[in-house]
Amino acid sequence: MSQVIIKDDEVDIVIGALQSDLTSFMEEWRPFFSRFHLIIVQDPDLKGDLKIPEGFNLNLYTKSDIDRVVGPVSNSISFSGYSCRHFGYLMSRKKYIITVDDDCTPARDTNNKITDAVSQHIINLTTPATPFFFNTLYDPYVDGSDFVRGYPFSLRTGVECGLSCGLWLNLADLDAPTQALKPELRNSRYVDMVLTVPARTMLPVSGINIGFNSELVGPALMPAFRLAKEGKLRWETVEDIWSGMCVKVVCDHLKIGVKSGVPYVWRQERGNAVESLKKEWEGVKLMEDVVPFFQGLRLSEGAVTAEDCVGEIASKVKEVLGGNDPMFARAAETMVEWIKLWKRVRAAE
Template sequence: MDEEEQDEQQKVLQNLLLLHELNSEVVTKRDAEKFLEALATKSSKRHSITLSSLLLNPFVGSACRSFGFLVSKARYVVSFLEDVVPAKDLGSGELLDAVEQHLANLRSKATPYYFNTLYDPHRADSVGFVRGYPFSLRLGVTTVMSHGLSLGLPDYDAPTAIVKPHERTQRYVDAVVTIPKGSLFPLSGSNVAFDRRLIGPCMLLRLGIGGQDSLFSGSSSSTSVDDVWAGLCAKVVADHLGFGVKTGVPYVWRGPDSSFSSNGAVAGALASLKTEFKPLLLLEDVVPFFQTLRLSKNATNAEDCYAEIARMVKGKLRGLDPSFERVAAVMETWADAWKAINSAV
């Protein structure tokens, strides 16, 4: 895909907002500063990490998106990274409406308790449930997240990008599945939508503070696993509260301007490996932590669940790496801000 095609598809993505009659508002860093200053004066709690240091320094990338998640009044939030554009249906060649497909996933039920072998039975064009699927489970549960996929440049970590520098994803599978209860997955923040009211508190995509990389952050969104952390939190909370998470369509296109381009792919991956090496090692212990994590019966909404996870991170992961204490502090700051904002709505 050449630059002209990418520019054209970027315009298509912007036009999708108009097509779906979605309101838009441009927020500057100064607007965000004023908002967070006002919020700080109302808060009765004081944290070692301020929301401003978390979201404003710098006010780019995942920090911008996280701020948008925090202050949005929308029920559903659809988020794309700046390096993706709408993908084309490989059969018809038509551009895919990623926004509409995300909304369709969120507005239909999920089936996390029993796997349906014919993909998503609640999709509009689905053939339904297979023989042997319990009728008591066919009503499904509320879907709180739609996790899209990508064509073109794969969303690889640095070691895999070094081994497969020229690999490209070309297979388009027109399908959606519910991720079973108890199964975790690596969320990619490049193409995701979620129910802000029911799972929004878990969607903090930036764990770094004061312009510094977090324990899980690399030098760019492609070398950070902060979004993976958010996905682990969200999936555990969704399982606990009885909600569902779907993955599959919609697809987006990740082009050659992404971090691991065909030109200098190995060199870029080697450079990224320096910042990504520690987070990848820590994930080997972090994933089992989330697999065995159990939330209390007192945690009845996403805000309480996220705050409870923060306390567990401080208590159980601090011994693995002292930086987890800072991760927990960031999570607590975010959880309190979420409660303060949404209690006033």
């Protein structure tokens, strides 16, 4: 992999804390987190103080901080559960943001070497993406690869990458029905590969392990879509899936790339898939309407920033999906409120 000089002061690592004792998690990640600034956001539903080991440069935000910053903007924006990490996105002023769930530890590659997920995300974000023509050798910018015969030279400079989607070993990010039917299924394949997701192709983005360029797409990663019976576990939410489709539409419109592949993290087991199925099934059914909607979505030439794009997407959600289910109407309202909050917080600097 080509080496990229990483400026430590350009990176924030955002952690959403859903457990009160982060000692084990932080110590596992110390070799890779300690050189960067961290933003830890405590789930506002988690009572008591967090237990965090010393030796990290960090800001900790709790429910009182969220209430102080957000104020009476709207009751539609919730930072409960995994949504708390979005408050960290809101407060960060760094160009690059990396986020990893607090039930994940560093992964090992095929040589049993611990991988540096933070550096790999930065490499993905600081090398070009190629969304407009697929290269069959995958990422043409890594050592040992290049563009294949027939790849247009006019497209070989690529475009900026806005989002890096990492993967998981051990417990894959399956939905509750699949995990319930295949309780023993684990992902043990480490594939050292990165590819650019083609333009106009949707993907299920998971907030478990991602990096993004906040200057390009930050406002599009938002806590907007919540299920009526939403729980605390990944199996019980679709918020990051919804946000991911929004950000992919934004990237396609603004000609920004999205990558998927390494880095991996090792994901621990948490929760019961059968019980979670009762909460997530509603979201599984809704996706059948959501995916075609996003696949056909086109934005106007007047949308030139991520904020503009999210506003137009919200309008289309309300117009096209709002009558199908009240959750869509609420999501559209939340998206509008989120952009107002994003602008207000930054204007107050």
